[in-house]
Amino acid sequence: MFDEEEIVELHHERADFLFGIILTLFGLLILRLFYLQFIRGDILYKYSIENRLRSEVVWAPRGKIISRDNEVLVDNRPRFDAVVTRQYLKKKDETFSKLEKVLNLSREELQKKIRKYRGEPAYRPIILKKNLSNKEIALIETQLEKFPGISVQVSISREYLSEEMGAHLYGYISEINSDQLPKYKKRDNYAYNLGDLVGQAGIEKSFDLDLRGQNGREYVEVDALGRKRKYVNTDNFFSGVEAIKSVPGNNLKITIDKELQELAADLLKEKVGSVVAIDVKTGEIITMLSTPSFKPSSFTRGLDKKYWQSLLNNPLRPLYDKTIQEHYSPGSTFKIITALSGLIEEIVTPYTSFHCNGSMKLGNRTYHCWKERGHGDVSLRKAIRESCNVYFQKIALELDIDVLAQYANLLGFGVKTGISLARETSGLMPSRSWKKKTHGTKWNKGETLSCSIGQSFVLTTTLQLANAYAAISNGGKLMKPILVREVIDAKGKVVKTFEPEVIKNINIEDHILREIRSGLYEVVNHEQGTARRFKDKLVKLAGKTGTTQVVSKSKVEHYEKCEDFPYKYRHNAVFAGFAPYDDPKIAIAAIVEHGCNGGLSAGPVVYNLAKRYLEKYHPNLVSKIK
Amino acid sequence: MSLRKKTLKFDFSLIFCMIGLFLIGIFNLYSITEGQSKSYLVSYQIVWFCLSLSIAFGFSFISSNNLLRYSYWIFFFNILLLILVLVLGKVGMGAQRWIGIGPIRIQPSEFMKLSLIFALARWFSEKSPDQSVSLKETLLPLAFVLPPMFLIYKQPDLGTSLILLIIYSFIIFYRGLHWKSIFKVAGLILLAGILMYSFLLKSYQKKRILTFLNPYEDAKDAGYNAIQSEIAIGSGLFWGKGFNKSSQASLNFLPEKHTDFVFSIFSEEHGFFGSVILIILFALLFYRLISIAKDANRIFDSIFVIGVVAIFFSHIFVNIGMVSGILPIVGLPLPFMSYGGSSLLLFGMCIGFVNSISTSRTIF
Numbered sequence: 001m002f003d004e005e006e007i008v009e010l011h012h013e014r015a016d017f018l019f020g021i022i023l024t025l026f027g028l029l030i031l032r033l034f035y036l037q038f039i040r041g042d043i044l045y046k047y048s049i050e051n052r053l054r055s056e057v058v059w060a061p062r063g064k065i066i067s068r069d070n071e072v073l074v075d076n077r078p079r080f081d082a083v084v085t086r087q088y089l090k091k092k093d094e095t096f097s098k099l100e101k102v103l104n105l106s107r108e109e110l111q112k113k114i115r116k117y118r119g120e121p122a123y124r125p126i127i128l129k130k131n132l133s134n135k136e137i138a139l140i141e142t143q144l145e146k147f148p149g150i151s152v153q154v155s156i157s158r159e160y161l162s163e164e165m166g167a168h169l170y171g172y173i174s175e176i177n178s179d180q181l182p183k184y185k186k187r188d189n190y191a192y193n194l195g196d197l198v199g200q201a202g203i204e205k206s207f208d209l210d211l212r213g214q215n216g217r218e219y220v221e222v223d224a225l226g227r228k229r230k231y232v233n234t235d236n237f238f239s240g241v242e243a244i245k246s247v248p249g250n251n252l253k254i255t256i257d258k259e260l261q262e263l264a265a266d267l268l269k270e271k272v273g274s275v276v277a278i279d280v281k282t283g284e285i286i287t288m289l290s291t292p293s294f295k296p297s298s299f300t301r302g303l304d305k306k307y308w309q310s311l312l313n314n315p316l317r318p319l320y321d322k323t324i325q326e327h328y329s330p331g332s333t334f335k336i337i338t339a340l341s342g343l344i345e346e347i348v349t350p351y352t353s354f355h356c357n358g359s360m361k362l363g364n365r366t367y368h369c370w371k372e373r374g375h376g377d378v379s380l381r382k383a384i385r386e387s388c389n390v391y392f393q394k395i396a397l398e399l400d401i402d403v404l405a406q407y408a409n410l411l412g413f414g415v416k417t418g419i420s421l422a423r424e425t426s427g428l429m430p431s432r433s434w435k436k437k438t439h440g441t442k443w444n445k446g447e448t449l450s451c452s453i454g455q456s457f458v459l460t461t462t463l464q465l466a467n468a469y470a471a472i473s474n475g476g477k478l479m480k481p482i483l484v485r486e487v488i489d490a491k492g493k494v495v496k497t498f499e500p501e502v503i504k505n506i507n508i509e510d511h512i513l514r515e516i517r518s519g520l521y522e523v524v525n526h527e528q529g530t531a532r533r534f535k536d537k538l539v540k541l542a543g544k545t546g547t548t549q550v551v552s553k554s555k556v557e558h559y560e561k562c563e564d565f566p567y568k569y570r571h572n573a574v575f576a577g578f579a580p581y582d583d584p585k586i587a588i589a590a591i592v593e594h595g596c597n598g599g600l601s602a603g604p605v606v607y608n609l610a611k612r613y614l615e616k617y618h619p620n621l622v623s624k625i626k
Numbered sequence: 627m628s629l630r631k632k633t634l635k636f637d638f639s640l641i642f643c644m645i646g647l648f649l650i651g652i653f654n655l656y657s658i659t660e661g662q663s664k665s666y667l668v669s670y671q672i673v674w675f676c677l678s679l680s681i682a683f684g685f686s687f688i689s690s691n692n693l694l695r696y697s698y699w700i701f702f703f704n705i706l707l708l709i710l711v712l713v714l715g716k717v718g719m720g721a722q723r724w725i726g727i728g729p730i731r732i733q734p735s736e737f738m739k740l741s742l743i744f745a746l747a748r749w750f751s752e753k754s755p756d757q758s759v760s761l762k763e764t765l766l767p768l769a770f771v772l773p774p775m776f777l778i779y780k781q782p783d784l785g786t787s788l789i790l791l792i793i794y795s796f797i798i799f800y801r802g803l804h805w806k807s808i809f810k811v812a813g814l815i816l817l818a819g820i821l822m823y824s825f826l827l828k829s830y831q832k833k834r835i836l837t838f839l840n841p842y843e844d845a846k847d848a849g850y851n852a853i854q855s856e857i858a859i860g861s862g863l864f865w866g867k868g869f870n871k872s873s874q875a876s877l878n879f880l881p882e883k884h885t886d887f888v889f890s891i892f893s894e895e896h897g898f899f900g901s902v903i904l905i906i907l908f909a910l911l912f913y914r915l916i917s918i919a920k921d922a923n924r925i926f927d928s929i930f931v932i933g934v935v936a937i938f939f940s941h942i943f944v945n946i947g948m949v950s951g952i953l954p955i956v957g958l959p960l961p962f963m964s965y966g967g968s969s970l971l972l973f974g975m976c977i978g979f980v981n982s983i984s985t986s987r988t989i990f
Binding site: 004005006007008010011012014015016017018019022023025026028029030032033034036037038040041042043044045047048 | 756796799800801802856857858859860861862863864897901902905909912916919920921922923924927935943947950951952
């Protein structure tokens with residue numbers, strides 16, 4: 001047995017060996033330093049003194065957005081910004097006072113912009129003013145020596161063609177903010193920097209990852225004034241410091257038809273409202289418009305505060321997408337859901353007839369039909385055609401609200417459609433449990449009667465309404481609304497396609513739906529129909545009008561007609577329908593706020609869009625020779 | 627023995643190295659942070675160093691018998707702290723490496739380096755220390771190494787978890803592992819490394835390694851940092867640009883320049899000459915440490931000192947290696963030079979324990 005000290009002695013060889021290894025590796029370090037400081041020293045010295053080499057981001061062009069009819073809707077264009085690179089900034093006061101005049105900015109504003117980047121490296125340029133005019137560019141570029149550290153930087157700005165007609169769809173891009181930065185880093189596993197542009201709404205947001213592309217990197221040499229030129233690797237020292245090309249973003253082919261969208265904008269001009277048109281077989285959205293609108297390009301160009309305030313303060317809420325964010329009473333357009341429920345539940349048959357004398361009673365409350373004299377004997381078709389409240393309320397007497405809600409849900413009411421746009425609201429289809437939860441009270445039958453004609457709690461978005469009518473027309477299949485058809489890379493290769501997707505199927509025999517459709521056809525094409533003015537043998541529009549009160553009757557009863565009401569008391573006008581009746585292609589819903597009359601205000605929007613769509617995409621259906 | 631007498635027997639060359647390195651470091655840190663928003667770091671660093679020095683002084687009086695007795699307890703306590711960090715990190719947001727006690731943040735992973743040495747030194751001093759250790763005998767003590775490695779890797783802190791592996795390697799080498807076995811183990815580690823790279827590493831860690839392999843290929847700033855660090859060092863030439871004359875420092879070309887990249891600035895300002903002197907100073911430290919290991923009374927003490935050698939060496943070599951472009955940028959501080967409280971305390975403890983061992987050698 002060894003004693004402790006002898007044991008330690010046994011290890012001496014290894015201890016010396018370890019020391020040898022350490023010295024050898026230190027020698028290696030010294031060798032490396034020798035290489036850097038002697039062999040490469042002169043070149044590296046030059047680089048350090050002049051700070052010549054700088055890496056800069058090469059912005060990737062963002063993908064374009066292209067319409068169904070192959071028109072470019074959103075594109076890029078160069079934008080020129082005035083920037084300061086603090087590293088090269090000299091005679092700060094003098095330079096700034098000259099700059100104030102050229103850029104028309106106060107000293108305070110200039111300093112505020114710089115202060116925001118206090119912790120950032122001095123070689124990183126800070127934007128002082130975006131989107132310079134030609135004159136401003138010329139003033140700076142021609143006298144750069146007067147502005148040490150100031151230069152004009154090119155970046156990419158978004159160009160929205162006929163922007164107001166698609167503002168809500170396109171959304172907009174703007175600089176990532178400090179709240180989003182950590183969230184997005186995690187979400188996309190991508191190292192965003194402050195100043196990176198990201199989609200903040202609409203398609204720009206939902207498809208940001210597709211549109212964005214990948215920024216590249218470029219090495220530039222800078223002279224003493226901060227002017228730069230591309231780095232050329234003449235001495236071959238930084239053997240790998242070559243520019244990394246940016247990868248352009250993917251283009252999106254969307255389902256919106258530019259021409260129809262423009263037509264819709266024209267039809268809704270000066271009105272407040274929205275319209276959605278859907279291909280009934282695929283769920284592709286052909287038109288989707290909300291008015292009034294805004295200018296998305298102003299968000300990337302450096303937002304004008306006054307413009308932003310005017311958008312926020314406008315009572316007509318231009319920033320709101322009224323097709324998906326706003327919900328309305330569907331009014332009479334909802335009656336066909338009641339009819340459908342009645343037929344499926346066998347409360348009525350197509351031949352059931354009720355008598356309407358202008359009102360009906362439940363308990364001690366009287367429910368009026370809109371026609372005071374009454375409709376007389378009413379069949380299902382006549383009820384739809386002439387929008388007889390009493391008929392549907394008589395169905396509602398036998399119909400439980402939960403059953404009605406169940407069918408309404410199958411047609412998409414009260415449920416988000418899942419369209420790829422943020423901030424969609426789900427609307428509302430009430431049920432017993434819903435009322436218990438939110439109001440804490442029991443459901444009463446009278447409310448079912450109100451709901452059966454699309455009033456009371458029932459709320460829908462324009463998109464939901466159009467989608468429900470699409471399902472009625474295509475045999476009961478509720479489609480997921482599709483906004484983007486294809487993602488196409490810069491070389492033209494399709495990288496992703498979005499196929500039609502059935503979200504719900506109401507699964508009923510088509511003859512039941514056919515009864516409903518016949519009723520809807522008569523609304524437009526029967527001499528008693530509420531929308532008979534759109535009777536057109538070629539378009540064969542079928543649909544339903546709706547006129548919904550926005551204030552209680554007592555507030556407006558002293559006026560003779562709706563057009564005399566104060567604007568915000570006027571009724572909302574709704575129209576939903578599809579065409580052609582016998583071979584449905586397109587379903588459209590339009591809501592005009594305070595438009596007074598569904599047929600008069602919303603009707604023309606739907607009719608004209610349907611007509612134009614058929615002429616463009618199904619000319620054989622509407623040609624007169626046939 | 628009286629306090630005074632014992633103090634007189636201190637290993638002054640060891641303490642001289644510590645203070646000398648710190649002084650160089652503090653002037654360097656001053657030069658780096660001067661005129662910038664981080665200049666307060668210099669005074670913080672001085673406070674930390676005083677603390678570190680007192681700890682070194684205090685720990686010099688802990689007898690190595692006590693260390694031996696409590697070595698496993700220290701190890702397990704440290705493991706608990708690591709688990710706590712992980713749990714707290716889960717509760718809070720994202721990565722967390724420290725535990726806050728009042729205003730002080732402690733990084734248990736720093737101290738794990740030392741705790742591991744305690745456990746390994748005890749294990750290897752108790753299992754037939756008179757015989758060279760065989761490959762088989764090195765497997766069981768891996769149970770000390772892998773759990774903390776895993777916990778620290780989870781934080782995520784790849785650099786520190788690799789240091790644990792280096793400590794382990796130094797100790798089994800010291801315990802006379804056969805050359806043939808060494809090659810086998812090296813092969814195994816290589817294999818493990820490859821597996822880890824392909825399955826375990828986070829994308830940013832991979833990126834760092836890739837950036838190292840080809841700093842010029844990276845789209846983000848990491849490769850650019852490596853280049854800037856090389857420019858800083860290379861531009862120092864033989865004599866350096868002089869104190870406080872670094873051009874790379876003032877323009878923020880280097881991030882983390884007060885922690886990971888202190889050597890780049892030192893080398894820029896003091897050139898090849900200064901850098902070699904610094905490295906010689908480090909070499910002296912190792913000469914002293916190895917001598918203490920050789921002169922130790924007991925094998926436990928000796929192995930412990932070798933572990934400390936491993937800690938210092940891995941930090942110094944990896945740090946200078948990475949800033950000069952021969953190793954990947956993993957983010958390890960340079961002992962006594964980089965800013966950082968936890969690391970200063972750790973190095974102070976190391977010096978204290980070793981001093982205690984060195985002092986006890988001459989008493990009996």
